[in-house]
Amino acid sequence: MRRRLPLSFVVLGSIGAAFVALPVLGLVSRAPWGRIAEILTGPGARAALRLSLEVSLLATLCSVVFGVPLAWMLARGTFRGRAVLRALVILPLVLPPVVAGVGLLQALGRRGIVGGWLERIAGIQLTFTTAGAVVAATFVSIPLVVLSAEAGFRSVDPRFERAAAVLGAKPGYTLRRVILPMVAPQLVAGAVLAWARALGEFGATITFAGNLEGRTQTVPLAVFQTLQTDQEGAIALSLVLVVLSICVLVALRDRITGTG
């Protein structure tokens, strides 16, 4: 027998669903379908799409390269201050992105505590460069890899590691051949979420890396810029992000909602 839901819940729930669906519906209904291909293949949009792809993939790579070992430290390490470190690593998730950008400026800007040194010694400037956009995107997306990978590492029974050790495997070998294959699904999920987050990054990027076509103007920044002069163009670009986000959610649906 089907259970009946209380009417008040149905009403409130429907309002909630409509609230989430309406902006998407708005974008779809106001999209300039007639000239969407023309807009998205225009030089500005193409540059933004290419740059977004490049920046988000590099940010994902950095997040995995540094995030997975960090997750391992958090899952298996027994050092003091581990709880503090974990809180610190999650911080970029809850920080307003513009604050992240201001923080990055103070750390890695031309006059930042590390950035000034980088420029003097190595001649490297991150602000206003594509590398800076990658840094900003990595900062906001690395927590997703760490959290996902740490949950994966924690779900692995430590007896596997002990068994491998008893059989003569060195710790590095055990990690590569036993542990990492077991947590591969979580690593992939973390990487995909990090990619989606990096793709949507706006506040930290414009604050830290600035906004210049072909160099730091990713799709979200191009949406903002286009909105100043051409609302339809901004909607067309927004739809690209909506479609990509939906693809990510569909690909990860059982991981995010817990249902099949």
Place this chain on the structure above:
Amino acid sequence: MKRPAFVPVVVATLLVGGCASSSSTSASASGSGSSAELIVFAASSLTSAFNQIGSDFEAANPGTTVTFNYGSSTDLATQIGSEGTADVFASASGTAMDAVAKDPGVEDRTDFATNQLVIITPSDDPAAISSLEDLAEPGVQIVLGADGVPVGDYARLMLDQDGLTTQVMLNVVSNEPDDASVVAKVKSGEADAGIVYTSDIASNTDVRGVPIPSKQNVMATYPIAAVAASANAHLASGFVDYVTGSQGEATLKQYGFGPPETG
């Protein structure tokens, strides 16, 4: 395998993590029942000067509350046309005022201030900037307002008229969402120079201003008027008189605005 513990966090992130939008207008509906409330729509570049003028006006007219709604003049003109809640409109451009003059109409329209562009550099001036031409030197890192943002449009107009567009644009490293962001990028030393309004730096001692000669500069003229549909017509024209009067002019000067052009 047990359910991953990160699920709630992930969902929350996807909800909040998308974008930080920059909001420029904020209308605060204050005002108590017994006192008169005057609603003034004003260009965002007037924010500091008008906050000062507003409290002076309130002090001079006990029982009056002045509420400001700051934003881009073009947006404000659209809002006045569609909502009609404004008593007074102070615009950064004549065209935005023209739109309001057409619908719903204005009274007492007066040009009350001018604003010009100025070059700003960090206080230690790392790129040795002393003129517009210096912005064309190779390697100077310049930030401007973005296309479609008034301060950015004015800067491009000026560079165009001075024949410097080609060289200077090569040096532009970022197109910022508003004048405050241009100031911030220069103040922090990330950029070597930027172009903003003189009023942006009047109260700002952390950046160095390099004046641009009038013949190279462009001038923004600010008109003010009472909106025809105003329910507080008397108070509205009183406020317009105050802004265009000697006290208003003195305050505007203090905040970096020039006097209206005569003749």
